[in-house]
Amino acid sequence: MAEREQDLSIGQVAERTGLSVHALRFYEQEGVMFGPVRRGPGGRRVYGEQDVGWLNLCVVLRGSGMPLPEIRRYTELARQGPGTERDRLALLLRHREAVDAQMEQLRRCREIVDHKVRVYEDALDGAAALAEADAAGPARPGLGRSA
Amino acid sequence: MAEREQDLSIGQVAERTGLSVHALRFYEQEGVMFGPVRRGPGGRRVYGEQDVGWLNLCVVLRGSGMPLPEIRRYTELARQGPGTERDRLALLLRHREAVDAQMEQLRRCREIVDHKVRVYEDALDGAAALAEADAAGPARPGLGRSA
DNA sequence: GCTTGATCTCGAGTCGACTCGAACTCCTAG
């Protein structure tokens, strides 16, 4: 049997996807592989480039907060093939909105943190300048509790 | 004792912060309150506006992925008052970087999802147009496995 | 033949952040 050029062991797939070997088996069990994973001699898993591609998509979706059950649903729809495009699109649109919401939340947080950073930097600069001028100025108070 | 205008019950604080009553007690126990929470008659917690402000900051930090132990560390530094500004600033800078990294990851993910959305929309539009023209065109294949 | 390292299955353990429930105390309204 011609062993295809692209055949990969679970370890190689782990390297290429950034997932652990354990996680790969776990994902398979959770039904997020596109199709059944081929097995080589000795029952070892054999992956193709397609599997790697699918897994990398899964990694992206996970990395943006999609829970595994939802990824499984998407996988099932894709597996069913033609006729499920509308559902797949709807799922992706929902996820895109979730991603947008996350980005918005992060943006707001970043602004607040940024503001605090500036306040601290100004205060420390001020204190440094004071120390330079006065050689004994204690740090300015009032940076504590208030947001 | 003059009951201050701003005194709030745990339930009111829950409303104002979006945290649950349970979570508020949990946060207190985890040491992320700025100071010890006052107690009213019958041992009930009494919060002031300052507490709400601090909690809202905690909510923002949590919402951007800062783990509770790190929030506790920040709280301890703030509690110690003057002299810890440099450490607080360093902590905030680190967190800002973490936030930036998250945003970057989300941005990349969003692009990928967006691309897939466009592909599906085009395909569905095409199918719709086909159906209009041909009245029997099946959905275009090739939307399955490839990323 | 023997060791080494990767793989296999299966079940259990971990971690973070809450969440829940039980049993009790209070205050207020009717």
Add this chain to the structure above:
DNA sequence: CTAGGAGTTCGAGTCGACTCGAGATCAAGC
């Protein structure tokens, strides 16, 4: 006086996503 609702403490339970470990198997190199 009593019923309801909000509060208290404490410990246990939950959830998601892995992670880990034990014990067995397999392929290659010395």
